[in-house]
Structure formats: structure tokens, C-alpha cells
Amino acid sequence: MSGGADSTHAQLLVSRRGSRLLGSRERGSVVVASASTVLVFGLLGYLVVTAPGWSRVEQAFFNADVFAASFPDIVRALLVNVRLFVFAEVLILVLALALAVMRSLPGPVFFPFRLMAVGYIDFFRGVPGILVIFMLALGVPGLRLPGVSSDAFLWGVIALVLVWSAYVAEVYRAGIEAVHPSQEAAARSLGLSRLQALRYVVLPQAVRRVVPPLLNDFIGLQKDTSLVSFVGVIEVFRRTQIEAGGAFNFTPYLACALLFLVITIPLARLVDFLAARDRKRQLAGMRSR
Amino acid sequence: MSSAPERPPALLVERLHKSFGRLEVLRGIDLAVAEHEVVCIIGASGSGKSTLLRCINLLEPVDAGRISIQGVEITARGVDVDGVRRRIGIVFQAFNLFPHMTVLRNVALAPRKVLGLARAEAEERAVGLLERFGLAEKRDEYPDRLSGGQQQRAAIVRALAMRPDLLLLDEITSALDPELVGEVLDVIRELASEGMTMVVATHEMGFARDVAERVCFLDEGVILEQGPPGEMLARPREPRTQRFLQRIVSAGRW
Numbered sequence: 395m396s397g398g399a400d401s402t403h404a405q406l407l408v409s410r411r412g413s414r415l416l417g418s419r420e421r422g423s424v425v426v427a428s429a430s431t432v433l434v435f436g437l438l439g440y441l442v443v444t445a446p447g448w449s450r451v452e453q454a455f456f457n458a459d460v461f462a463a464s465f466p467d468i469v470r471a472l473l474v475n476v477r478l479f480v481f482a483e484v485l486i487l488v489l490a491l492a493l494a495v496m497r498s499l500p501g502p503v504f505f506p507f508r509l510m511a512v513g514y515i516d517f518f519r520g521v522p523g524i525l526v527i528f529m530l531a532l533g534v535p536g537l538r539l540p541g542v543s544s545d546a547f548l549w550g551v552i553a554l555v556l557v558w559s560a561y562v563a564e565v566y567r568a569g570i571e572a573v574h575p576s577q578e579a580a581a582r583s584l585g586l587s588r589l590q591a592l593r594y595v596v597l598p599q600a601v602r603r604v605v606p607p608l609l610n611d612f613i614g615l616q617k618d619t620s621l622v623s624f625v626g627v628i629e630v631f632r633r634t635q636i637e638a639g640g641a642f643n644f645t646p647y648l649a650c651a652l653l654f655l656v657i658t659i660p661l662a663r664l665v666d667f668l669a670a671r672d673r674k675r676q677l678a679g680m681r682s683r
Numbered sequence: 684m685s686s687a688p689e690r691p692p693a694l695l696v697e698r699l700h701k702s703f704g705r706l707e708v709l710r711g712i713d714l715a716v717a718e719h720e721v722v723c724i725i726g727a728s729g730s731g732k733s734t735l736l737r738c739i740n741l742l743e744p745v746d747a748g749r750i751s752i753q754g755v756e757i758t759a760r761g762v763d764v765d766g767v768r769r770r771i772g773i774v775f776q777a778f779n780l781f782p783h784m785t786v787l788r789n790v791a792l793a794p795r796k797v798l799g800l801a802r803a804e805a806e807e808r809a810v811g812l813l814e815r816f817g818l819a820e821k822r823d824e825y826p827d828r829l830s831g832g833q834q835q836r837a838a839i840v841r842a843l844a845m846r847p848d849l850l851l852l853d854e855i856t857s858a859l860d861p862e863l864v865g866e867v868l869d870v871i872r873e874l875a876s877e878g879m880t881m882v883v884a885t886h887e888m889g890f891a892r893d894v895a896e897r898v899c900f901l902d903e904g905v906i907l908e909q910g911p912p913g914e915m916l917a918r919p920r921e922p923r924t925q926r927f928l929q930r931i932v933s934a935g936r937w
Contacts, residue, residue: 579742580779584793584845585769594792598783675827 453643460645464637468649471633475619478547478629482554483615487608489559494566495592511563518560524621527553531625550622558615565607569600606669613658613665630654691754693718693849693880694739699748701731701738708734710904711748716849719878723891723912726901727927732884733776735901736851739882740773752849769797772842776854778834780826780841786813787822790841797845805844812840816870832863839870850874852883856890888931892916900924 442448496504497511518526530553535544543549573596581591620631628636630650637646694716701709708731716722724732737743739750741757741764750758757767781789790809794800800808813819816836826834835855842850852871856864868890875881875894885891891898892912899909900919908921919925 576775576777576779577781580775580781582765583740583742583768583771583773584841585765585797586793587765590796594796595781599781602783 455644455648457641457643457645460637460641460643461649464634464641464646465649467637468630468633468646468653471628472630472653474547474627474629475616478551478554478619478622478627479616481551482558482619483612485551485555486559486562486615489555490562491566491597493559493563494570495597497563497567498570515560515563518557519564521557523553523557523618524624526557527621527625529553530556531622546622546626550625550627554615554618554622558611558618561614562608562611565604565611566600568607569602569604570596572603573599603672606665606672609661609665609668613661616657616661617654690718691751692716693720693753694882695749695751695754696735696739697749697751699735699738699750700746701734701743702746708904709738712901712904712906714899714906716880716882718880720896721875721879721881721883721894723895723898724882724884724901725886725888725891725898725927730901731904732901733853736773736853736882736884739849740771740851741767742773765797769845770848771851772845772847772849773851773853774835774838774842774855776857778826778831778838778858780834780838782826785823785825786818786829786837789826789837790844793841794844809840809844812843813837816840830863831859832866835859835863835867836870839867839874843874848880850879850881852881852885854884854886856885856887886931888916888928900927902927 493511493514496507497515499507527550531546531549534542534549535546577595577599578591581595582588586594620629623629623632623635630653634646634650638644692715694714696712696714699709699712700707712731712735714722714735724735726732734743738745745758748758749756752767752770756762780786781792784792787806787809790812791802791805794805794808795802798805810819810822813822816839818833818837818840821829821833821837826837829837835858839855855871856867859867864887868887871881871883871890872894883891883895895912897909898912898915899906900915900921900923901907902923908919908924909915915924916928919928
């Protein structure tokens, strides 16, 4: 399993460097890079495997039988995290945009709105996510208010939305501020209202700019979904704990980690790709001017 | 200009003052522009040419004085700012096209959203203008694929699509490579020959002499001297105007 992951990683590094740094005249360096990679990783692998105590590590963390037995249940539990993530992310993207717009409204009339947005963002960005999850998922049902749900999943989603929309709002705001004021001036000079200028000219450019950092926050949110396990939702981390406890073995944790990586590493690569593409576009734009 | 004395001027600026912090950029500008007239504003960098145009388009709030369009004051309280801007077009030095839209959408956006035209109608109007100014085959390109001259022509077309009563041009050739200046100035010449009312801030003295009916020299926040280009540019009265024109000539910008 780990050998397979290593070789895809090596391929990835070689192919990226090959396409960017190595010209056709330097094809030989690909061979050198491959050979050196095989040698280094082979040596490291050998050192680990021959180290004293490796057999106990292998037994506790890399137990194939435990892995096979626990993996299907863990995958099924991951679906809970995916659902948490999807519900939360959709709401976050909407709420955060509203907050960012609120914070960017100019003029004295909108001061209370700016104040609200700043207060919200400062609060939820400043406190630990786990605290908000506990307050809502344990505290609110404890009030026993009529008609108020006590579903931990629901309150978990709400807590994640509250915390992460504060981060994402700041990402949006950075995007809005990065759009040059002359763009808004051009829109307003054509007779577009402030809201129309925001809607058709400023926001589309702002959102385009912040896609890579937004995806970064997606990764953070995806990981944070496991915090909801602490208020009684049986998601992937809780299921892993149960499996590990039942088998007296840590291999389920490794399985859990792998599952997270399967989701987050492609996202990370996508962020890299988009950032590189943006950089290239900006350079092209500057050259044409 | 005096053929219809009862007709109010297309643009009337009276005792206009504008400061940025403690820097007083405009210190009492008086300017009247008749319908179909082309007025060029010349003056050193930082003399307030851009500020004057931005004030006329209400992009900058004025500190004191009045601006009227066809006899209606636009600097009064409670004026519909968007309604005023609908009637005044402005073209900027840096083009300010919307980079995330094709040329066609750049031009059709305001007619659709501001004038409420249907998409087909707005695009028809846009295509007609793009064809007229030699940009028909660029309609589906994004601005960064266009040369500077093409971008500036597209920006002019975008302003024209609103069918403005008055067009303000703010140093529209200053950001262009010298070989691209001509194609943009040709567009303005054509508009002038059609009777578009224009106020043009420019460094191109040859162009000012060609198209302007009047040239105003802006200096230290006031219009120091104005007159027909033949007189103004050839025999300026004020020593400061003379010095400015001398510098332009010696810099080879004529």
C-alpha cells in the first residue's frame, strides 16, 4: 500500500519537473531523478523495516487483517463526513459572501452592517471550532426549547457553517479588495448602480481570484468535520475509534488517515494547478499591455 | 454657438472647487460647452484635468460650485446619480474594460442592465457599433487578447452604446504605444464630425488643433486661458501657457 503511494508521488514530482524545468535536451535528468528517487526511498524503507521494534510497529499500525476487517465500515462512516461537508460548504459559500459584501459596503449609512460583519468574523474566527460545536450541539438541545431540534448532526453542520463562514468571508473580502477601484468606477460611469456594479463587475472578478484559497479552506473544513464526532455523531473518526478499540489495534487510524488523504490531496493538487494557471494568465495579461 | 441663445449649454461648470485632503486641485473652474462642441483641456500632469472630468461624471463629489447638463443642475442634492451617468459617457486612460467579459458583453452590459434592453437588442446595438469601429471580429475575444488600441476603441464603443449626450475622454491615448495612437484618434475625429459633444483631456496638441473648437489651458486649478486652437496654441497670451507649450514642443509631443 505504502509502496504504491510512494511510486505515484515520485511520478508526480518527476512529471511536474519534467514539464516545467527540464527541456528536451535535459531528458537525461529524468533518468537521474528516477534513479536517485528509487535509491533514496529504497534506503529509507530498508532502514525503517530493519529497525529494532519494526515488527511491533507493523503489528500495531500496519496489520493487514485488521485493515481488511475495519475498512468497509470506516468507508461507510466517511459518507457521514461527506454529507456534513457538502451541506456545510454550500451554506458557507452563501453566508460568507453575504458577510464579505456586508463588510465591504461603503459610506456611513452602512456602518452598523459593517460593525455586525466585523463582530461576527472576529468572534467565530477567534474561538476554537470545537467550542462552538459543543456550545451548539450540546448546549442548545439542553435548553429543551419547544420546536428546536436536538439533532447533533444538524447542530454540527450549523457550528461548522458559523466558524468556517468567518474564514471564507475574509477570503472573499480579500478578493473584493483586489479588484481595482477603476473597475467599479467604469461600471458606475456607465450608469450601473452600486449593487449592479458589485454583482456584474466586482464579484465575478473577486470570486475568480479566490478560488485557490477557497479550495484551501475546503480542505480545512473537510478535516474539521471529524470534530462533530465529539458530540455524538458517528462519523469516520468515531467509527475508527470504535474499530480500533474493538481490535486493540491502531491500523484503523491509518485507514482513516488514508481516506482523508484520498480526498484532500487531489484538492491540494487542484489548488496548485489553479494557482499556477492564474499566475500564467496574469503574466500573459501584463505582457499584452 | 449663439445661433440658439435660449438653448442651455450641453455642459455648464460654475465655480467648481475640489480638494483631496489639503490639496486643492480645482479652485474655481468655469466652463461652458455648447451642444456639438468639442473642447480640449490641456495642462501639465497633475493640473486637475482628470479630476475635472471625474467631477463632471459625479465619480468625485464636488466641494463647491455647480455642474449643469442642459440646464439641469446635477450637483444638487437628491439627484439621481445613476441617471446622470447614463447620459454622460467617459473613457479612461487605462481603458478599464471588464477583463472577465468578452468585448461584446462589455459593450452590451450597460444597455441591458441600465437601459433594460432585451439581450438580443442590446447585442444588436453593440455589434453595430463594433462593426462601425472595426472590431466586429473581436466581439468574442476577452480584452487581454486585444492590442491597446483595440482595447481603447472597445472602451469608446462601450461608452457610445449608452448613446450619451456628452462624452468625456480622459487622456485616452496616454497609455498607448505611439503607433497605436492614430487609430484611436481617428475614432474621435469621426465622432467629432458627427457632432458628438465632447470634453477631451489630452496631451496630443496636434490632435487638439485638428478636432477642438476650443482649447482650455488648465493651470493651478483654474482655466487660465482658452480660445480657438489656432490662436491658443500658436499665440498664447499668458506666460504660463507659453512655457507649457514650449515644454511640449521641446519634448517632441507636437
